[in-house]
Amino acid sequence: MSTTLAYLKQFRLAGIAKSLDLRLSEAAANNLSHREFLDILLEDEKTNREDNRRKKLYSRAKFPVQKHVSDFDFSFQPSVKKQEILHLATGAFIPKGENIVFVGQPGTGKTHLSIAIGLRALEHGYTVLFTTAHDMIISLQAARADHTYKKKIEYYTTPDLLILDELGYKTLTATTVEDFFEIVSKRYEKKSTIITSNKEFPAWDTIFFDKTLTTAIIDRIIHHCHTIIITGESYRFQNRKKDGQ
Numbered sequence: 314m315s316t317t318l319a320y321l322k323q324f325r326l327a328g329i330a331k332s333l334d335l336r337l338s339e340a341a342a343n344n345l346s347h348r349e350f351l352d353i354l355l356e357d358e359k360t361n362r363e364d365n366r367r368k369k370l371y372s373r374a375k376f377p378v379q380k381h382v383s384d385f386d387f388s389f390q391p392s393v394k395k396q397e398i399l400h401l402a403t404g405a406f407i408p409k410g411e412n413i414v415f416v417g418q419p420g421t422g423k424t425h426l427s428i429a430i431g432l433r434a435l436e437h438g439y440t441v442l443f444t445t446a447h448d449m450i451i452s453l454q455a456a457r458a459d460h461t462y463k464k465k466i467e468y469y470t471t472p473d474l475l476i477l478d479e480l481g482y483k484t485l486t487a488t489t490v491e492d493f494f495e496i497v498s499k500r501y502e503k504k505s506t507i508i509t510s511n512k513e514f515p516a517w518d519t520i521f522f523d524k525t526l527t528t529a530i531i532d533r534i535i536h537h538c539h540t541i542i543i544t545g546e547s548y549r550f551q552n553r554k555k556d557g558q
C-alpha cells in the first residue's frame with residue numbers, strides 16, 4: 314500500500330481514499346491547482362461521511378419496508394388529507410414533540426403512511442425507530458428479566474421519532490401496561506411518537522386493562538396530537554377486486 318493510502322486509512326479518511334485515483338487523473342487532465350484539488354478531495358470526504366451517517370441512521374430505524382408518500386393513492390382514501398400528510402412529512406411536528414395517531418381497519422395504509430413520514434424525518438436528520446407495539450413490549454419484558462431494563466427504556470425513549478405499529482391487536486398484561494406507560498410518559502412533550510391502531514381511543518381500555526393507566530396514557534398521547542382516522546376500506550381488498558381474485 315502507498316504511504317498516502319496507509320495514512321488515509323490510519324486517519325480514517327475513507328472518502329478521500331476511495332476517490333483519490335479518479336481525482337488525481339481529473340486534476341492532471343484539467344490542470345487543477347493544488348488548492349482546487351484539495352477542496353475536491355475534502356468535499357469527497359464530507360459526502361462519504363454524510364452517506365455513511367445516513368445509512369447508519371436508516372439501518373438503526375429498522376423499517377420493515379420502504380414506503381413513500383408519493384406511492385400513496387389519496388383518491389382511494391379520501392379520509393386522509395394529502396395536505397396534512399405532506400405537512401407531517403416535513404417533520405415540523407418533531408421538534409414540537411407532537412404525536413400522530415393513525416386509526417383504521419387493516420389494509421387502510423396506516424403502516425405505509427407511518428413509514429413514509431418516518432423516512433422523511435430521517436432525511437431531515439432526525440433519529441427514528443420503527444417497531445410494533447407488541448415487539449417493544451416483549452423486548453421490555455425480556456429486559457426486565459436480564460437486567461437491561463434501563464438500557465432498553467433508553468433505546469425506546471431517545472429516538473426523535475418512535476413509530477409504534479399495530480397497537481391494539483393484542484391486549485397488554487398488567488406489567489406490560491406499566492412498561493408502555495413508562496415509554497409514553499418519558500417521551501411526553503419531548504419526543505414525537507406515531508402510533509397506529511385498529512381501535513379508536515374510547516376502545517383503548519380494552520388494550521390496557523387498567524382504566525386509570527389508560528386515561529393517563531391517552532392524555533399524554535393526545536395532548537399534542539394529530540389524529541388521523543381512516544374510514545375507508547382495505548387497499549389490499551381493493552387490489553384483489555381489481556385483479557379479479
Ligand code: ADP
Nearest residue numbers: 384385386389390419420421422423424425548
Ligand atoms: P395497515 O397498516 O393500515 O394495515 P398498510 O399500510 O400495511 O395497511 O397497507 C397495506 C398495503 O397496501 C401496503 O402494501 C400499502 O403500501 C398499500 N396501501 C395501502 N393504502 C394505500 C393507498 N391509499 N395507496 C397506495 N398503496 C396503499
Ligand code: MG
Nearest residue numbers: 423424478479
Ligand atoms: Mg399495518
